[in-house]
Amino acid sequence: MHVIVCVKQVPDTTNVRINPETNTLIREGVESIINPYDEYALEEALKLKDKHGARVTVITMGPPQADIVLREAMARGADDGVLLTDRAFAGADTWATSYAIAQAIKKINPNPDLVFFGKQAIDGDTAQVGPGVSEFLNYTLITYVKALEIKGDTFIVETHMDEGTDVIEGKLPAVMTVVKEASTPRFASLGGWMIAKKADIPKWGANDVNAEPALCGLNGSPTKVVKIFAPPVKTGGMRMDGREEPKVAVEAIIKLLQDKGVA
Amino acid sequence: MSDAPIIIDPVLCKGCKKCITACPFDALEMQGKLAVLKPEECRACNACVKVCPFKAISSAPEKTDSNPTGLAAFKDIWVFAEQHDGKVQEVAYELLATGRRLAKERGCDLAAVVLGHNIKDSASHLIAAGADRVYIVDQPELAAYEADVYSDALHQLIAKYKPEVILAGATAIGRAFIAKVAVRAHTGLTADCTALSIDKETYLLHQTRPAFGGNIMATIMTPNHRPQMATVRPKVFKMAAPDAKRTGETLIEALKLMTARTKIIKAEHSTSTLNIAEAEIIIAGGRGLKKAENMEMLSTLAKLIGGVVGVSRACVDAGWTTAARQVGQTGKTVCPKIYIAIGISGAIQHLEGMRASDTIIAINSDPNAPIFGVADLGIVGDLFEIVPLLIDALESKS
Ligand SMILES: Cc1cc2nc3c(=O)[nH]c(=O)nc-3n(C[C@H](O)[C@H](O)[C@H](O)COP(=O)(O)OP(=O)(O)OC[C@H]3O[C@@H](n4cnc5c(N)ncnc54)[C@H](O)[C@@H]3O)c2cc1C
Numbered sequence: 069m070h071v072i073v074c075v076k077q078v079p080d081t082t083n084v085r086i087n088p089e090t091n092t093l094i095r096e097g098v099e100s101i102i103n104p105y106d107e108y109a110l111e112e113a114l115k116l117k118d119k120h121g122a123r124v125t126v127i128t129m130g131p132p133q134a135d136i137v138l139r140e141a142m143a144r145g146a147d148d149g150v151l152l153t154d155r156a157f158a159g160a161d162t163w164a165t166s167y168a169i170a171q172a173i174k175k176i177n178p179n180p181d182l183v184f185f186g187k188q189a190i191d192g193d194t195a196q197v198g199p200g201v202s203e204f205l206n207y208t209l210i211t212y213v214k215a216l217e218i219k220g221d222t223f224i225v226e227t228h229m230d231e232g233t234d235v236i237e238g239k240l241p242a243v244m245t246v247v248k249e250a251s252t253p254r255f256a257s258l259g260g261w262m263i264a265k266k267a268d269i270p271k272w273g274a275n276d277v278n279a280e281p282a283l284c285g286l287n288g289s290p291t292k293v294v295k296i297f298a299p300p301v302k303t304g305g306m307r308m309d310g311r312e313e314p315k316v317a318v319e320a321i322i323k324l325l326q327d328k329g330v331a
Numbered sequence: 332m333s334d335a336p337i338i339i340d341p342v343l344c345k346g347c348k349k350c351i352t353a354c355p356f357d358a359l360e361m362q363g364k365l366a367v368l369k370p371e372e373c374r375a376c377n378a379c380v381k382v383c384p385f386k387a388i389s390s391a392p393e394k395t396d397s398n399p400t401g402l403a404a405f406k407d408i409w410v411f412a413e414q415h416d417g418k419v420q421e422v423a424y425e426l427l428a429t430g431r432r433l434a435k436e437r438g439c440d441l442a443a444v445v446l447g448h449n450i451k452d453s454a455s456h457l458i459a460a461g462a463d464r465v466y467i468v469d470q471p472e473l474a475a476y477e478a479d480v481y482s483d484a485l486h487q488l489i490a491k492y493k494p495e496v497i498l499a500g501a502t503a504i505g506r507a508f509i510a511k512v513a514v515r516a517h518t519g520l521t522a523d524c525t526a527l528s529i530d531k532e533t534y535l536l537h538q539t540r541p542a543f544g545g546n547i548m549a550t551i552m553t554p555n556h557r558p559q560m561a562t563v564r565p566k567v568f569k570m571a572a573p574d575a576k577r578t579g580e581t582l583i584e585a586l587k588l589m590t591a592r593t594k595i596i597k598a599e600h601s602t603s604t605l606n607i608a609e610a611e612i613i614i615a616g617g618r619g620l621k622k623a624e625n626m627e628m629l630s631t632l633a634k635l636i637g638g639v640v641g642v643s644r645a646c647v648d649a650g651w652t653t654a655a656r657q658v659g660q661t662g663k664t665v666c667p668k669i670y671i672a673i674g675i676s677g678a679i680q681h682l683e684g685m686r687a688s689d690t691i692i693a694i695n696s697d698p699n700a701p702i703f704g705v706a707d708l709g710i711v712g713d714l715f716e717i718v719p720l721l722i723d724a725l726e727s728k729s
Pocket residue numbers: 080081082083190543544616617618619620642643644645646657658659660661662663673674675676677678679680681684694695696697700712713714715
């Protein structure tokens with residue numbers, strides 16, 4: 069069994085702040101991390117390795133230094149990694165990202181059994197790349213997987229839907245996006261890091277994966293960002309100090325609730 | 332780099348660094364006395380082009396697109412009307428209300444698309460909600476959602492009727508198969524839009540969404556591909572009152588669909604699943620509650636005024652409650668009549684999910700907490716003092 073996991077390096081957006089005067093992101097001290105949802109995807113793959121001896125390959129598309137997320141994945145147990153990096157990929161939207169990743173997957177293995185994605189990336193939050201790749205590969209798509217079992221070439225998954233859980237059966241191969249409920253990601257071992265640090269990670273550009281330049285990066289992206297701005301600031305309504313006279317504040321709350329027909 | 336989206340003229344650049352500070356993506360750096368682009372970071376937002384006092388920066392000419400022809404053949408705005416067990420989801424009505432406004436701005440028709448089985452009754456509701464036309468594909472293969480079959484159906488309709496815009500709810504289903512359809516149609520899809528409008532000059536759809544965890548907003552367009560596609564989370568837009576007098580056309584489409592590659596062997600859907608997005612009153616707590624036991628206060632208050640308990644992500648991360656109660660960008664978007672925020676700072680990701688609430692009351696000990704910026708009534712004070720008093724007062728009333 070060959071399982072491919074797509075992991076993305078993202079800024080730790082918990083720490084991203086905006087400078088209200090210049091309208092720009094303050095990047096100082098903002099770390100790059102492995103997209104948290106991709107850790108669950110990786111864990112699903114590693115569980116298949118533990119149980120069925122699957123080979124686990126990780127892919128990331130990003131700047132040259134993004135190889136660190138691949139090494140981290142390998143330190144946890146992934147067998148090999150591929151870094152997709154090329155100026156031609158820069159500025160890719162979800163269409164162009166899905167295309168580039170699908171081309172890379174086809175080169176690694178035209179018929180992998182499973183391709184895992186995180187539910188979404190925390191910088192873009194689109195959740196579109198996994199479904200997009202499933203379309204390029206013409207693979208069955210299962211989203212929001214929270215439990216997975218494989219018997220031969222059959223899979224049974226539980227998926228997280230708006231109104232509860234679906235249990236779905238299908239045949240491999242498939243693309244799956246994984247949610248947090250699936251598992252707790254394992255830590256990397258020291259020995260794992262020793263190997264991962266020295267691992268040889270191939271760097272592929274658009275040419276290497278036979279990607280059409282007109283379909284890559286900014287040029288290949290149907291969507292264009294036309295404006296970036298800070299979210300509007302609201303000034304708020306009535307303000308009361310409840311520190312001195314908490315009772316008065318409570319009365320104000322009750323009065324407002326009554327005005328709105330509650331309480 | 333010839334394929335760089337931004338070109339900096341090394342002769343005109345005087346090294347003033349204005350572009351460096353203006354760039355939201357940290358995509359420019361100084362090399363000696365010249366500004367140099369890091370193309371892998373650049374998103375071609377043109378912020379640097381605008382600030383350069385020496386006109387040294389320009390955007391690269393658009394490359395000819397792979398599919399720019401025939402755009403004029405696409406017309407009308409479509410809403411994908413998701414249904415479960417024959418019941419159209421509220422988000423579809425919310426999108427129809429917005430779609431109505433967009434159709435007016437564009438000067439075109441608004442249509443709804445329903446996929447499913449035994450769903451013909453939905454047409455009248457969709458017309459009352461604003462649709463001029465309803466396309467219905469009512470076939471047993473569509474009885475349950477399956478990504479392949481749904482994608483096939485919607486894509487066939489797109490190929491046949493060529494809509495200019497498609498809006499869909501960013502639900503578990505909408506977020507999955509709509510992205511497949513966008514790839515198959517070779518077009519752009521913008522996720523989780525919070526504002527939509529039609530550009531007055533180009534008639535393109537302006538799609539605005541939060542980026543980088545809500546820290547900035549981005550407006551996105553799909554200039555050269557059709558349809559222009561966008562998803563919107565439930566409760567972001569408001570529904571309009573239905574107008575039973577509206578008339579519209581219903582078209583039943585019979586499609587030859589691919590066979591599903593998967594099957595649902597069990598669906599554990601419960602109507603009683605907590606859905607805070609539906610609540611009229613939400614009592615929400617945050618890290619200010621200090622520990623799990625203090626969540627009790629919220630449920631007591633909720634019982635007294637008939638609301639449900641919501642939380643900030645901090646409470647979920649701390650393990651005080653489940654993610655189903657989380658309000659915000661990575662939780663639920665809510666729009667209740669009353670939202671009481673207790674010990675919540677009002678981080679942008681939280682505000683994103685609740686700012687549309689009709690009336691917001693905030694209790695927070697920090698007078699500078701951003702939650703006060705959206706509160707109709709802001710109480711600066713200690714929640715451990717205010718909330719018990721409020722509970723007492725409400726109890727003595729009932
Ligand atoms: C990509 C991303 C997505 C996110 N998505 C979400 C999301 O969906 N929802 C969400 O909520 N957050 C989300 N967050 C997290 C968000 O940035 C904040 O960290 C979180 O909302 C903070 O929760 P809080 O307000 O409860 O905690 P804090 O920010 O710690 O605020 C606690 C508040 O309680 C007040 N307080 C303390 N003691 C008292 C007292 N005795 N009486 C009165 N007030 C008191 C304090 O003054 C403070 O303002 C997201 C972050 C990222 C990066």
